[in-house]
Amino acid sequence: MDTLATTVDLRAEYESSGVREVLDELDRDMIGLAPVKARIRETAALLLVEKARKTLGLTHLTPTLHMSFTGNPGTGKTTVALKMAGLLKRLGYVRKGHLVSVTRDDLVGQYIGHTAPKTKEVLKRAMGGVLFIDEAYYLYRPDNERDYGQEAIEILLQIMENNRDDLVVILAGYADRMDTFFNANPGFRSRIAHHIDFPDYTDAELLAITEHMMAEQNYRATDDARTAFGEYIGLRRAQPHFANARSIRNAFDRARLRQANRLFAAAEGPLDAEALSTLVEADVRASRVFSGGLDSRTAEMEGKK
Amino acid sequence: MRNTQGTFSFLPDLTDDQISAQIQYCLDKDWAVGVEYCYDPHPRNIYWDMWGNPMFDLKDPKGVMMELADCRKVHGDAYIRLNAFDNTRAVESVTLSFIVNRPKVEPTIRMTRQEVNGRSVRYTHEIVR
Ligand SMILES: Nc1ncnc2c1ncn2[C@@H]1O[C@H](COP(=O)(O)OP(=O)(O)OP(=O)(O)O)[C@@H](O)[C@H]1O
Ligand SMILES: [Mg+2]
Numbered sequence: 001m002d003t004l005a006t007t008v009d010l011r012a013e014y015e016s017s018g019v020r021e022v023l024d025e026l027d028r029d030m031i032g033l034a035p036v037k038a039r040i041r042e043t044a045a046l047l048l049v050e051k052a053r054k055t056l057g058l059t060h061l062t063p064t065l066h067m068s069f070t071g072n073p074g075t076g077k078t079t080v081a082l083k084m085a086g087l088l089k090r091l092g093y094v095r096k097g098h099l100v101s102v103t104r105d106d107l108v109g110q111y112i113g114h115t116a117p118k119t120k121e122v123l124k125r126a127m128g129g130v131l132f133i134d135e136a137y138y139l140y141r142p143d144n145e146r147d148y149g150q151e152a153i154e155i156l157l158q159i160m161e162n163n164r165d166d167l168v169v170i171l172a173g174y175a176d177r178m179d180t181f182f183n184a185n186p187g188f189r190s191r192i193a194h195h196i197d198f199p200d201y202t203d204a205e206l207l208a209i210t211e212h213m214m215a216e217q218n219y220r221a222t223d224d225a226r227t228a229f230g231e232y233i234g235l236r237r238a239q240p241h242f243a244n245a246r247s248i249r250n251a252f253d254r255a256r257l258r259q260a261n262r263l264f265a266a267a268e269g270p271l272d273a274e275a276l277s278t279l280v281e282a283d284v285r286a287s288r289v290f291s292g293g294l295d296s297r298t299a300e301m302e303g304k305k
Numbered sequence: 306m307r308n309t310q311g312t313f314s315f316l317p318d319l320t321d322d323q324i325s326a327q328i329q330y331c332l333d334k335d336w337a338v339g340v341e342y343c344y345d346p347h348p349r350n351i352y353w354d355m356w357g358n359p360m361f362d363l364k365d366p367k368g369v370m371m372e373l374a375d376c377r378k379v380h381g382d383a384y385i386r387l388n389a390f391d392n393t394r395a396v397e398s399v400t401l402s403f404i405v406n407r408p409k410v411e412p413t414i415r416m417t418r419q420e421v422n423g424r425s426v427r428y429t430h431e432i433v434r
Binding site: 095123 | 357
């Protein structure tokens, strides 16, 4: 570096780096999530300023960027993590900006000497990007003091400290279990700078998400079908294994299946685009959720992640 | 005596930044990069020891550089090379290989002539430390 700049234009940087684009995309593609979006905007501002301070020679340290995302299943954690990776890339805090998403099984081995190579393998793939560890608390099993998870935890802690320029780690899971996990592993708590909590969606938000998903795939619901979806959301929420937007995605997928069957069974003449993209009330109401039961496969699919 | 096996061996030793740049080149071509080391640099010794498995699906050179650092810690006085494997159908072989670590004192390779059957000559090489 020859000479240090003497001024920076944050606005210009915000535009030219593409940060604005990612934040706009986040706003557009994700329904609701107001507190999450606000936190991400704050974080982006902080990192943009931090980068400007570096340009002016006011700081030389890489800020700690590791994060925790807490919230119930299907609240958008994985989807937001993907956007976060893109954001960090544009801000220049990670070199490549890809997301490597793992769970305990990808990190922890089955026998002595198996865990370290497994964890390192994953870390090497994540270099230059974001490592997303879903349900991170499963790494820690206090009931078994010889659990190999501890070994993975130690390697992770070391990398999170020593390779802050090379990757960002995001730990995700249910809020209460994450709390217990952090209390038992203070090393993680102290290395994580940003905690973002994902609230459950309201019924209205879930309906908006349904419409968003349908629009994305060129489907349209009749007014009656939309009303049925609304009722579905309320009923589904009260049943076990409810997984917010994921339950909605599954319901939509099954409605498509029924629509396809209906068209196939009934069609005699040629079908137009209108017919192929319309979901009617019956496509939704045929779900067992309406008869008080949850079909077992649904529960299985949504409960299992 | 300077070992000149592999690519770049007539150049001054690559710095770590230069090695990273070469790895990035390999990753951009979708080649799998592996680390190997050896204490017997006889030109006919094609069996170097593998330092772990070749690495697939990396996006960034850092993953390889971490393995290289670990290998240097244990085998700092060995030759270490990086191999890039191209899995394209019908290529399926190592397509780039270069030395990234040398012993402080490199052994000499001595050539010996042996006269046989009248005026015929046999050549052989051996490592001399
Ligand atoms: N706010 C939203 N707007 C539109 N679609 C959403 C929204 N939130 C989630 N989705 C969709 O819901 C599905 C589930 O989201 P995602 O996988 O990100 O949830 P998650 O919190 O990671 O769940 P889990 O904890 O079970 O892994 C995805 O298909 C995603 O596109
Ligand atoms: Mg997820």
